Amino acid sequence: MKTVTKGEEVQIGNKIDKPKRRSNRNFIDRIPNKAWLGISLLVAIMFWTILSVLPSTSRSFPNVFLVAESIGTMIERGVFTKDFASSLISILSGFGLGFVLSLPIAILMAWYRPVRFIIEPWIQFIRNIPPLAYVPLVVISAGVGRTPQIIVITIATFLTMTITIYQGVRNIDQTLIKAARVLGAKDKDIFLRVIAPASLPFIMTAIRLGTAVALTSLIAAESTGASAGLGMRIRALSNTFESSPMLLYIIIIGIIGLIFEKLAKVLERRLTGWQDKVE
Template sequence: MKKVKKGKFIQVPSWIWMCISLTAAMALWILIASSEAGGVIFAEPWEVAQKAVDKIRDGTLWGHVGISLFRVLTGFCIGFILSVPIAILMGWYAPFRKIVEPWIQFLRNIPPLAYIPLVITGAGVGEKAKIIVIFIASFLVMVVTIYQGVCNVDTTLIKAAMVLGAGSREIFFHVVIPASTPFILVGARLGVSASLTTLIAAELTGASKGLGMMIQKAQGYYDMSTVLLGIIIIGVIGLLMEKGIRFLERRLTGWQETTGAQ
């Protein structure tokens, strides 16, 4: 029987597809920016590039990037550290779940923006307020995702461990937590996204520096090249952080059979 050959596009290196994607995106950007309607919103790519060079030379860009990264990473890390044990306890212990889950489900339906007046009143307009807003957004996303992962642990694994004589402690630490690791990392990826999405809202609480503040200030002066520069930098930071978590995911969950591209 004659073997069916795979499509040739599968053999094309991934970096070529990336180049094609970037070229297409750049062409679309130029097309929109050169149009009468799109030119009002989108600056030309070279204008954005020149703005980046100018801000790097005068040293202002690194200040905005550094303080925004500090806020995002601090809020995300606090949210991650708290969400993992709470989500695991919710999934493993019924009394804890029945007390905590209704409040988690209630709070996650409230946009993080709604907490800003309360946060400002309680924590002022300093760094603490910004970190709290980012923490709330990332924590709620991660705790729900990880909790669902714990609930979806294969019961066959638990039953097999019980047959082999494992107690509740051994099942919890050697079955439930390892089986939940992929969901913990997926929750981390979603938490990073939520942190970056909330960054601009968090910097509404009286920030003098930061990418969100840079974007807001530039919008007031109708400096669209700076606005686009800030948006692109936030996107690049998010992409790099997600790539880092994906790397950890491949290293820590290499035993898991998956389908699809990584």
């Protein structure tokens, strides 16, 4: 009688019977990512429900059904679509201007020492000031309306994205730049063929951070005498203690942020697919 050790193949006639291998994946690893998303949402709703029934938090966190019903309430008032569109225009405009300004400034700071020594201290200084602090100055200079909103968001996103892109360009391997110079490359060629590809991951990170900053500065931006907007409406609802629509608008801002984050990740995968990443 032949003794079969673990992992050894057994031949029966013309067939080879291979021992069954136990899967190394446990139960948690077998759960797909989409299922985890559903589980996470379920846990959040359960936690929300608990907050809605506790006496100390029920006024601040009304239940899911009341918040969902508040969508119809805001639509009946004729402000829901107007608020959403107004905030979206301000966010996209401010972020776009911030990115257009931050990209060349960051590259100039990283490439030329005089520019870095002059601009970087002021960027670091202003970056630590909350947008609410300089909103009155923006209103005095630009008046009320959409213009000061865009200016505030532009300043906030510009500062964050400039520092991120600048650090990315500064961290490029100098060996690559020196090798390009040895091969006779000019500044233009070095920028297009070495700096731009190498700094692209940092630019994508700056975009993701910039969208987040644009949303977090929305309340400050829309405190400039805005007549519509998600941030403006949250402040107005807080004055009347309408917690259901106020929580609805807060959730909408979060959803917009998640959408921007997903779009940025898709763009990042397309442009930086060559980069090794740890999931």
